[in-house]
Amino acid sequence: MSASLSRAVNVLKEVIDAPIASYFASCVHCGLCAEACLFYTETGEPKYTPIHKLEPLRRVYLQEYTLIGRLLKWVGLSKPLSDAELAQWQPLVYDSCTMCGRCSMVCPVGNDIVYMIRKLREGMAIAGHAPAGVAAATRRTIEIGSPMGVKLSALKAQIGHIEAVTGLPVPLDQEGAEYMVLLSSMEIINFPEYLSAITRIMKQAGKTWTLCSTAFEATNSGIQIGVSDLARVIVLRIVEAAERLKVQTVISPECGHAFTALRWEGPNLIGRPYGFKVKHILEVLDELRAQGLLKTQGFGDKRLTFHDPCQLVRRGGVIEQPRNLMRMISSNFVETADPGKYNWCCGGGGGVSANDDAEAIRLIAFKRKKTQLDAVKPDQLVTACANCRIVLEEGLEHYQMNLPVVGLTEMIADHLVSD
Amino acid sequence: MDAAQLFNWVRGSGLQLAVFIFLLGTVWRLIEIYGLGRKPDLAEPRHVPGASGWHTLWHRSIPIPGMMQRAGLTYIAGYGFHIGLVAVVLLFAPHIRLIRELTGLSWPALPSPFVDLLAVMTLAAMLVVLAERLHQPVKRFLSTFEDWFTWALTFLPVLTGYLAARHLLLPYTLTLSLHILSVELLLVLLPFTKLFHVFTIWPSRWFNGDASGRKGVAV
Numbered sequence: 001m002s003a004s005l006s007r008a009v010n011v012l013k014e015v016i017d018a019p020i021a022s023y024f025a026s027c028v029h030c031g032l033c034a035e036a037c038l039f040y041t042e043t044g045e046p047k048y049t050p051i052h053k054l055e056p057l058r059r060v061y062l063q064e065y066t067l068i069g070r071l072l073k074w075v076g077l078s079k080p081l082s083d084a085e086l087a088q089w090q091p092l093v094y095d096s097c098t099m100c101g102r103c104s105m106v107c108p109v110g111n112d113i114v115y116m117i118r119k120l121r122e123g124m125a126i127a128g129h130a131p132a133g134v135a136a137a138t139r140r141t142i143e144i145g146s147p148m149g150v151k152l153s154a155l156k157a158q159i160g161h162i163e164a165v166t167g168l169p170v171p172l173d174q175e176g177a178e179y180m181v182l183l184s185s186m187e188i189i190n191f192p193e194y195l196s197a198i199t200r201i202m203k204q205a206g207k208t209w210t211l212c213s214t215a216f217e218a219t220n221s222g223i224q225i226g227v228s229d230l231a232r233v234i235v236l237r238i239v240e241a242a243e244r245l246k247v248q249t250v251i252s253p254e255c256g257h258a259f260t261a262l263r264w265e266g267p268n269l270i271g272r273p274y275g276f277k278v279k280h281i282l283e284v285l286d287e288l289r290a291q292g293l294l295k296t297q298g299f300g301d302k303r304l305t306f307h308d309p310c311q312l313v314r315r316g317g318v319i320e321q322p323r324n325l326m327r328m329i330s331s332n333f334v335e336t337a338d339p340g341k342y343n344w345c346c347g348g349g350g351g352v353s354a355n356d357d358a359e360a361i362r363l364i365a366f367k368r369k370k371t372q373l374d375a376v377k378p379d380q381l382v383t384a385c386a387n388c389r390i391v392l393e394e395g396l397e398h399y400q401m402n403l404p405v406v407g408l409t410e411m412i413a414d415h416l417v418s419d
Numbered sequence: 420m421d422a423a424q425l426f427n428w429v430r431g432s433g434l435q436l437a438v439f440i441f442l443l444g445t446v447w448r449l450i451e452i453y454g455l456g457r458k459p460d461l462a463e464p465r466h467v468p469g470a471s472g473w474h475t476l477w478h479r480s481i482p483i484p485g486m487m488q489r490a491g492l493t494y495i496a497g498y499g500f501h502i503g504l505v506a507v508v509l510l511f512a513p514h515i516r517l518i519r520e521l522t523g524l525s526w527p528a529l530p531s532p533f534v535d536l537l538a539v540m541t542l543a544a545m546l547v548v549l550a551e552r553l554h555q556p557v558k559r560f561l562s563t564f565e566d567w568f569t570w571a572l573t574f575l576p577v578l579t580g581y582l583a584a585r586h587l588l589l590p591y592t593l594t595l596s597l598h599i600l601s602v603e604l605l606l607v608l609l610p611f612t613k614l615f616h617v618f619t620i621w622p623s624r625w626f627n628g629d630a631s632g633r634k635g636v637a638v
Contacts, residue, residue, distance in 0.1 A: 110624030
């Protein structure tokens, strides 16, 4: 056994717990999970069946943790895991899984399949079978501070620009502020509207807030690639900053997996609860709405629909908030089929959009979204994840669909009642 | 061994042995699986009514929107075979008599002709399940020896039970012996095959529902 393979097996042995053992013991090979997966529904290829993607993990479970499996391995009837197999599984575990978690919602025996994919990626990554694009993004986050290599100087330039345009201050490193706002690099480079929107909304709501020069980046590709050690470093950077600045709440930006990383995985990665709250920006906006601190005007009659980011909605529990907020900006808000927790992924989550090997299959999987949008025919598509937004824009362009995509936070900011 | 000796063995030592292996195997497997434990979740949970492991325990029996259209046959045949199986096992008068002899517990039985009908429904549903496994690409792709084998292991007790109850095909004592024998085989192998989902389905649903419920999402 090669050193990398034995590391992988050790990591997989370590991540297997009672739920995983229970899930593997429960699977009856009914194949229903395939019908929940956009990579299967759009290709019709059985190899994309979610439970099949877990075969390496299942083998380790059987051979290491069951009496029958150990016996079969001992007499040579069950072949041990090989490096070649892990390599063969890479396209299934990374390229064709966005960790959207829809499979975990349909499995009739109750298997949380995406939970197991997340754990299998730990073993795959340590053995060097993670896609180069996502691995590089993680390395840049550790070394430079952001997956796209965005440095503080770039953020400062954007701050200066926003201050000039809005005439409002953008606070940096302000101790004791109520909110610490995080960004994704995508928002710094591609969608500067987001920070401008926050600046205007916080002004109207009369809230104190700050950015932090040592922790402005929220995205965490460590959890996408499956390297908890690196994911922990990235989370800790934010936790230390928030505790140093003594903020009450850290606001996760319009990015699905950043929210999952910080809100749900973070405390488990660092081994303790936080001394502050973590909320997604839509949660904060909906609270401000409920407190009467957010007032909008100028409803258009444009037909708007909302794309639910998986990590925010099904995997994050922010379901009603975007709907409440959509109704603050539009009198013609329509839902696509399977809204809310039943949503279909854009096809680019879980590191897929940063993975060059996955581009072809991602565009095929996008047909699921296309079908949903074709049925509703909106004038504008609103979402709350910069990654979904880029993936949607690319998919729409690929299929020559003329549909603008916007972020919900900037939509709210554009409809604020002017003083 | 003649028919009478076989009948005595399956009703005596055979049954005892099968029940013993079944109980021992079940306890072993439960310890093997749940002894692994799980780490506590340190993320602050949401508290949303209805989002919990208990919700998923029963709610997972209902397909989510769209799934009936995509895989209706799997659900219908699955329901038919599971409900039929539970009913013929637990609501057939001779089965209840056996349970009363063993445990002292008893409850009202369904009329025999109705149980006959349920048995036929169960057999038909199981044949549909088999046909689907043979023809549907995903099911065939996933299938291993264990899937075909456990299908037969479940089908045989229902088939032989029906034949015995209706006095069809073979002499009654022999059919009944074969019926009991097939049940014993099922009991012995249940803990070590996918049939063990009879037990693990409940904690699996609970774990999944609990993890999602903590995030405020009822699944």
